[in-house]
Every structure is written in structure tokens, then in C-alpha cells.
Amino acid sequence: MPTKEITNGLPSVLGAQVRGDGGMVVSDELAKELNVGPLAVDRNQGIATAHGTAKVDGTYDYPADGRRAGFAYGLLSPVPAGGGAFDECWVRSWPPSPEMRMLIRLSLIPGAGEPNADPPVVSQLNTRKGTEFDGAARFEQRVTRFGAMAALAVGMVLGYFSVRSRRLELASAKHSGVTAATQRLQVGIEHAVVALMAWILAMPMIIYAARSAGLPDLPVMVVLGTKPVLVAAPAFIIGAIAGAATIREKQLFRYFSNR
Template identity: 40%
Template sequence: MRLSAVWSEALRNLATGTSRLVIAAAVLGSALAGLSVADGSAVVSLVDDAAGYRAAGSAVSTLSSTGRVDGGACEALVGLPDAEHAGAMRRAPADLVALTMPASPIPTYEVTPGFAALLTGSMTDAGLLVSDAAAEALGITAGDLLQTSDGDAPVDATYTYPDDGRRSGLGYAVVIVTGSGTYDECWLSQWPQSPDSTGLLATVLTHQPADPSGRDEAPVLSQLNGRLGAAMDAASLFDLRPTRALPWVALGVGALLGVVLVALRRLELASARHSKVSPHAQLLQVLLEATAIGVTAAGVMAVPMTVVIARAPVEAALTLGVIGARTAVLGAAGLVVGAVAATALVRERHLFRYFSDR
């Protein structure tokens, strides 16, 4: 049987419904969509959990040692692998007094530029930062002049520091960016978290004791917000998610459907063999038909998966695309393998049995 004749027969079967293209693609496409969306939703949930963990400051490690933190050494920690921001802070010698609230000095802190970036989320040249709560109480916004007992001070930026379990102190405060001297604390924001890098926080301490008597308290290494757990291994959670095997389930679903489709056509296939159609030509014909069904099913699956990707966080889009593609390929491959294997098991000598079982 010539190749052109095989192509022609496969196209005819697809066009006339003999291959059950529409219903088979709808069934397989729906199954693949359910599997890929289920796995994709689990991934989106993990991404949201990681984003919430970071937004709460749980990925920020702090080292406290009054007057012993080298600001430059603390800032240099930003060069560590996966480090996002690093900076030092100390309580200012005197709190800022706003003329609109002279009886209520605002807690004031001096910080390095990296600490200001940690608060605002990006590097900034700001000299004066005001927390959202303080800015609301003072009735000011970024760009306004803050009238103080020491003169007018331009507010370069505001920052958010919610009461969500993180250490208190900066929720209602003014932060002044400086760049010299020693500090009381060093903060390191890192994602993914690394215990080795966190341990390097101790390297920012100066060798000179802050207390001339040498009775300094031991440095305290802690987490800015421990409400969501001491650590979050996002990579392990992704690798061990319960839905990780669903793409392989798609392979089994496709294979089962391929077998069923051929089982429904055993009589037709055996009759073709009786009419001198070669087994190799028939296998190629079924392969072509199954491939067409698999490709169509992948197209059906792509519609809901595209919606999931469009609504997902940007950082999850590539992973979701990979999950969708893997599920589609495995499902289509399973269909082809199942259909071809089932066709290879069809025997011409069983023609009358197939007829009686019809």
C-alpha cells in the first residue's frame, strides 16, 4: 500500500468520523485540561505562599549587637548569592519633633542606603523616609516638606511596615539615611534562604566592644517575622507537591483512550487486513489518525490552561507553560502509543469473533 494511499485513508477516516476525532479530542482534551489546571493551581498556590512569606519579612534575617555593627560590612552582604538587600540601622541620638505634633516625638532611626532599599523594595537616594502610619498622622506624603523643630526636611519617600507579626518599632517612625559610624543591627533579605549565608551575618561585627568595660551582651541572630515559620524551602515544596505526577497520569489516560478507540474499530481493522491491507500500512494509518486526535486535544487543553497562566503571577507563567506542554505531550504520546499497540494486537483470524462481539 503506497504512502499516499495511507495518507488518503487516514484523512478520510478523520473527515467522516470513523476515527471519532471530535469526541476523542474533546474527551482527551478535557482530561488533560483538568490535570494541567490541577497541577498548575498547586504551583500558583506555592508561588502565592512564597510571595506572602517574603512580603511579611519572613525572609529577612537580623543580627543585633548595640554599637558593634560595621555598616560597610553589612552593606557588602548584598553580594552574597540570592541576596536582595542588606543594610544596617541604629536608633538616632534624638527623635524627630514635628511642629504639628510637638508633644509627640516620632521614633527616629539612622540607616544605611541598603536598609532604606530593604524597606522600600528598591535602591533609592532618599535621605528621609517616613512610615505610612506616621505620614498619615502628620498629613504628609512623599515630596512634602516636614516641618520639624530643627527646620524643614523634605520627605523623599514613604514605606510600608505592617503589623503582621514582624518586629515592632518601624511601623510608626522616621528613617534617616546616613553612611558612617557603627550601627546596632544588620538586616539581610535573601531569597531563596540560605543558612550558610545567614551565618555570615556575624562577620559584620567590629572587634571593638561597644561597652568599655567589655560586658557587651552576646549578638542576637533572629528572624524579622517568625509567624510563618523559620524557613521556607520553596524548591523542595515544588518538587514534593502532591500533584507533581499528574502529567504522567495524562500518559496513562491517553494510552487508555487510544486502546478504547482501536477496540471500537477492531472489526473494521480486521476486515481491512482480510482485504489485503498490510499490517505496516494499517499501523501507519492509525498512527496518523491518533496523532491528529492528540494534537487537537492539546488545542482543546490549551484554552483553559491559557486562562490559568494569564491570571497567575508573572513568576509562575513559565513553569505553568512547561506543565501544560508536558501534560499535552504526554497525553498525546500516550494516545498514539496506546492506539498503535492495540492495532498491532488486532488479528485477521479473529474477524468472525470481532463480528460476533460487535
């Protein structure tokens, strides 16, 4: 079976599940064929070879999703990094950095290759979805980029019509002597309390959704999820005050007739 010598850093690049006790790292496909069970069951499980039993330290998944072939069925044998030169140098970099293509060339040993050998190649392991990733452009083109603007519009509309639905009550209050400024202050305070309660209820759901996504940038996800709520809350209050400003005492009879 194909065996490749590696340094101790490659299993982490491949996302392998290892105990760290030392030993071979086996692909999932080969582990199934050799009946290598879960590592937590037997810490002494191994693979019989011509030179004895090779201890298995972990397994790694290598699906056929467009990545370079050659590792889906094989063994990886860790060796000391200073034991000699290697044919390849692997780097996990996210997000992809253009400078990485230059930095990885520092791993080359001048004059170590054969005279007629092919020149070194810097390539991506999986090019199925392209060789470049512009995170900033993708972020600006996301579907939810208009979420804050939509929340602003929805908040103002809800605030406006929530007050307009009480136009008979508010017009009657003005007829009883309540000033316009006092009434707008009252409406603003009432809707501020509603907005605060909505914000308190929304925050746990936003944090839960961000944590459920399993992404490393949890604070960023929470901030992005909070922006529509923070925009909608003042818009709701402003819409309510604007709605209160449109209610006239002289239209009390019409409000009463259309109730």
C-alpha cells in the same frame, strides 16, 4: 515619632516604593495619618518637623503578619553608610541560606560594643512560618509531583479507547486487505497529528498561566507545566497503536453486531 537612621540599601530590603530623590521613607500607617498622598502626585511633599520640612522619598508596607515589631509606625532617615556604626545589619536572602548566618557576622566591628552589652543576635525578621526552609523537600512533596505519571496514564487510556471506538471501521479495513503494519502506521500518524495539535494549543495556555503566577522563575514554571503534555502526547500515540493491535479481522461480525 520614632525615627531610625538607615543606609540607602534598607528601603529595598523592606520592599519600599521610593523615587530615589533622597529623603525620608515613611511607613504606610504613618503616611495615612500624616496625609502623605501618592508619591507620583507631589514630588515635593514632606513632613513638618522641629528642624523644618523633611522631604518624603517613599513609603513601605510593614504588616502585622508575625514579623518583628517596631517598624510599622515610624520614619526611616537615610544617612551615608560611612558615617558611623549601626546597631543592626539587615539582609534579604531567598531562598534562605545557612551560610548567611555566618556571613552576616562579618558586619560586626570587633571591640565596638560596651563591655556589659548583650552579645549580637542573628535572627529572622518573621518566624511565623518557621526558621528553616527546605525548598528541595517542599518541591518533592508538592501536590502536582504525580502530574506527569497521571498524564501518561490518561494519555494511554484515551489513545486506546479512541481506537477501540473505531474497531468496526478498522476491522473492515483489514477485511479489505489493509495489513496490520500499515494500519498501525496509519493510526500512529493520525494520533500524532492530534497530539501535536493538542500540544500547540496547550503551550500558550501553559505560558500564560506561568506568567500570571508572577514568579521570577518563568522558564522553570514553563518546563514543569510542559512535562505532562510532553509525556501525554507519546502515551496517547502508544495507546492508540496498542488499541489497533487488539482489533482482529475475524471479529468483524461481532463488531458489526455490537455496533
